[in-house]
Amino acid sequence: MPEESRSGLAPxxxxxLLQRVAGVAGxxxxxxxxxxxxxxxPKISQKAVAYQDHPDGNKRCDKCIQFQPPNACKIVDGTIxxxxxxxxxxxxxxxxxxxxxxxxLSNSACSRMVSRSS
Ligand code: SF4
Numbered sequence: 262m263p264e265e266s267r268s269g270l271a272p273x274x275x276x277x278l279l280q281r282v283a284g285v286a287g288x289x290x291x292x293x294x295x296x297x298x299x300x301x302x303p304k305i306s307q308k309a310v311a312y313q314d315h316p317d318g319n320k321r322c323d324k325c326i327q328f329q330p331p332n333a334c335k336i337v338d339g340t341i342x343x344x345x346x347x348x349x350x351x352x353x354x355x356x357x358x359x360x361x362x363x364x365x366l367s368n369s370a371c372s373r374m375v376s377r378s379s
Contacts, residue, residue: 304338310347312337317346326351 322328323343327335334341336349 302336304334305336305349307337307339307347310337310349312339312341312345312347314342314345316344317350320346320350320352322346322350324353326353 321343322334322341322345323330325334325346327337327349328341328343329335330343332340332342337347
């Protein structure tokens with residue numbers, strides 16, 4: 262009786278064994294890679310974005326949405342100074358505080374509106 266029918270499993274050929282080993286090795290490589298490689302997004306060179314280690318007016322890396330403290334960038338390669346800047350600077354959006362979200366009237370303006378309506 263053949264081996265296959267006794268165990269219920271197909272015999273492992275050399276080819277299928279090598280394919281399985283390669284698959285496991287590939288998965289391990291992906292899982293152990295740094296985040297930028299694991300996501301498949303290589304970083305851009307500093308030269309390509311004209312990175313400089315000083316601010317460009319109000320544009321500073323530590324005010325950019327891509328900055329990763331203490332000295333890295335999500336999309337630009339290499340060491341990034343918090344005081345640096347580049348052509349693809351994207352400002353961090355400021356959270357809107359409840360007091361600034363709703364316009365408020367001064368007491369005198371409010372009193373004038375009440376007096377006009379009555
Ligand atoms: S300005 Fe922003 S995108 Fe450019 S290097 Fe600095 S953190 Fe990265």
